[in-house]
Amino acid sequence: MHTVERLRSALPGAAMTLVLSRQMEDYWCELCRRHSFDSPRIVHGGATRSESVRNAVGAISDAPEVVLVHDGARPLVDAACVHAVMEAMADCDIDGAIPVVAVSDSLRRIHTDGGASDAVDRTMFRAVQTPQAFRYDKLSMAYAADGALDFSDDASLMEYCGYGKIVLTDGSSSNIKITNPADLAVAGCILAMQMQ
Secondary structure (H helix, E strand, O other): OHHHHHHHHHOOOOOOEEEEOHHHHHHHHHHHHHOOOOOOEEEEOOOOHHHHHHHHHHOOOOOOOEEEEOOOOOOOOOHHHHHHHHHHOOOOOOOEEEEEEEOOOOEEEEOOOOOOEEEEOHHHOEEEOOOEEEEHHHHHHHHHHOOOOOOOOHHHHHHHOOOOOEEEEEOOOOOOOOOOHHHHHHHHHHHHHHOO
C-alpha cells in the first residue's frame, strides 16, 4: 500500500497494474477492505519475476508510450526517483531509463576456477533500482521474444533483446528493497525520518 500510494502521488492519474500471486489476492483484497484502500487493477503473477512482468505487460490494453516497472518490495520510492526516469524518457532516442546508486562496499570478482577472487574498482559499478521506465512497444516485444528466460530486472532483458539504449538516472539510498526481515526495521527507521 505504501508503494502504490507513493507511485500514485508521484504520477497522479497514471494507470497502474498490481501483480499478485493468485494465493495472495484474497488476502490483499481483505487488507484493502480493512484499510479502505483503493486497489489498482490486479493481474496474476507467474513463477518468476520475468513471468510476472510479462503478464502485466500483456494485460495493458491501451498501449502507452512509456511503461514503468516497479518492485512492490520497494515501498520508499520517492517522487524524485520516479520523475527522473520519466524525464529521461522524454528523449525519444532512448529505449529505457533506470535509477541507480553508487556502490559503497568494496567489491571482489569471483573466478570460476577454484574460488579465487580479485578486487574491482567500485567506482565503475552502480546498484540498480526500480522503477525502470521503457518504451512500451519495445518492452512488450522483448517479453514476447524471450518468454522462457528469467532476468533479475527488465533492463537486462531489454539489453539482451538488442534494446541497449538504457540511460542511468539518480536513484535514492532510501529506495531500499525489502528482502530480509531486518530490512523492515531499516525501512521503518527511514520512514520515521522522512515523516519528521
